[in-house]
Amino acid sequence: MGSIIEMAVFLAASAILTVYSIREDIQKHLASLLATEGQNEAVITDALGRWANENFSTLLTQYTQSGNSTLTAPTIADLQTAGNLKQAYRAGPFWGGTYTIQMSMLPAGCTETAGNCHVSWIFYPSLPYARNGKPDVSGAAQIAVAANSQDVQFGYSSTRNAATISGLNGAWTANNPLTGTPAAAILATNGQNSDGNSLYIRRDGSLTWTGDQNVNGVSLHNVNSIDATGTIAVPAVSASNVAVSNAVRTPSTLYVQNSAGTAPAPIDTGTAAVHGNATVYGALEVANTATPRASCASTSGTTRVAANADGSGQLLSCLYNQWVPVSGPAPRYQYYTVGYGSYVPAPQCSAGGSPQILLVPQSFNINTTAQFNAYSTGTGPWTVYLTDGSNSNIGAQGVVETYCAY
Structure with missing residues (x-):
């Protein structure tokens, strides 16, 4: 009889545990679901x-x-x-x-x-x-x-x-x-009054920033254009093209240097105004655009300088609204000591100039009643003649200056 009761208790307990286990499995399955x-x-x-x-x-x-x-x-x-x-x-x-x-x-x-x-x-x-x-x-x-x-x-x-x-x-x-x-x-x-992504910059540009931004020292790459209404302050600017619509401001000397910052770099500009002294440590090159005696006009308070259009290197300035050589309208070319029959080469004048000669006798003896002739002919080269009235050589000497007249 006792064994039967024990068996019944065991079976009942097993049934309860089975039901509990099934319920546990259902709960786990439901939680997972x-x-x-x-x-x-x-x-x-x-x-x-x-x-x-x-x-x-x-x-x-x-x-x-x-x-x-x-x-x-x-x-x-x-x-x-x-x-x-x-x-x-x-x-x-x-x-x-x-x-x-x-x-x-x-x-x-x-x-x-x-x-x-x-x-x-x-x-x-x-x-x-x-x-x-x-x-x-x-x-x-x-x-x-x-x-x-x-x-x-x-x-x-x-x-x-x-x-x-x-x-x-x-x-x-x-x-x-x-x-x-x-x-x-x-x-x-994502939010009741604003979308959850309103904190971020939209990649389509449809939302604007509402405050200052700090990019934490990282770089911005592949930027197209930057338009600024305020100040752009940087220790160095490296760009293939820079367009400035107003002014470049510097507290002291503005240096244009190579990319390494170790030496000056070339600069190529259009019209430039320098409101102060310009110091050139190399050669000064100007355009070959001026023609002697052609009309010109200088801006009020300035004088224009250009080079002869023939490329000879002659400098001209705008003098009284005409291009005239910086050295003057008749610059001397060469100086010679001459006598009877001396050969004098013509000067090589830049475009617009004509060769000229000035003969000055300096040492000669002649009868006071006789005639003295000192001359050369043509536009050069020249032969110098110092003669008496009968065109005879009197052994005189002189000096010749050649020049170009503009």
């Missing part, structure tokens, strides 16, 4: 956030043209087609219903010009999480906890206040969007 659902919803909302970033310009245009702050939101299929979701997902949670996405442009009255528009969106299953036909707040909380992330905020409605969705740890609240405002409704949002 809820966590998986939360992770799936987190992936979907992350893809939704990236889709909103990438399509912000289009959404802003839609809002600007329609004036309606309610935007056309993507579907799960749209997220998959756009590549934001890398694999196929069901259109709704495992307990039924569909995933719903709503988008709006905030704040009310924002404008593209002001750059203060943000996309706010909410994501939620169209049915509350339920077990055995009743809302299960505990299960909804497990899903929200598994789905919650830094960029996307999940919450759920409780039995005590089913009309309100509360974020985890009471971080935020929102109205329950489900019909009848049931408990165990799950909702995710």
Whole structure:
């Protein structure tokens, strides 16, 4: 009899343990299922956030043209087609219903010009999480906890206040969007008054900065144009082309150096005005653009200097509105001591100049009643003649200066 009772107790205990074990397995399976659902919803909302970033310009245009702050939101299929979701997902949670996405442009009255528009969106299953036909707040909380992330905020409605969705740890609240405002409704949002990505620079340029930026000493590469209304202060500027519309300001001497900063570098400019002395430590080269006696005009308070257009190297200045050699209108070319029959070469004049000769007798004897002749003929080279009235050589000497007349 005792053995039968012991056997009955053993069988009863075994049955209880089996039932308990089954219930434990069910709870573990359910917890895993809820966590998986939360992770799936987190992936979907992350893809939704990236889709909103990438399509912000289009959404802003839609809002600007329609004036309606309610935007056309993507579907799960749209997220998959756009590549934001890398694999196929069901259109709704495992307990039924569909995933719903709503988008709006905030704040009310924002404008593209002001750059203060943000996309706010909410994501939620169209049915509350339920077990055995009743809302299960505990299960909804497990899903929200598994789905919650830094960029996307999940919450759920409780039995005590089913009309309100509360974020985890009471971080935020929102109205329950489900019909009848049931408990165990799950909702995710990127923010109630601004999109969660408004903290970041949009890569399409559709949001403007609202404050000073600190890039923490890192480099900016592949920049196209930089337009500044204030001061650009840098210890060194390295650029292939620099366009300055106003002024380059320096507290002292402005140096143009090679890329290593070890020596001066060439500079090539258009018209340049120097309001002070210019010191040239190398050769000064000027353009071959002037023609002697051609008209010219100097700016008031200045004098123009240019080189002869023939490339000879002769410098001319603008004198009384005409180009004249810097050395004067008849610069001397060479000096010779001559006698009767001396050969005098003609000077090599730059363009616009004509060879000239000046003969000055200096030592001669002649009868005071006789005639003295000192002459040369032609435009050079010349032969010098110092004769008496009968054109006879009298052994006189003199000097000759050759010059070019302009």
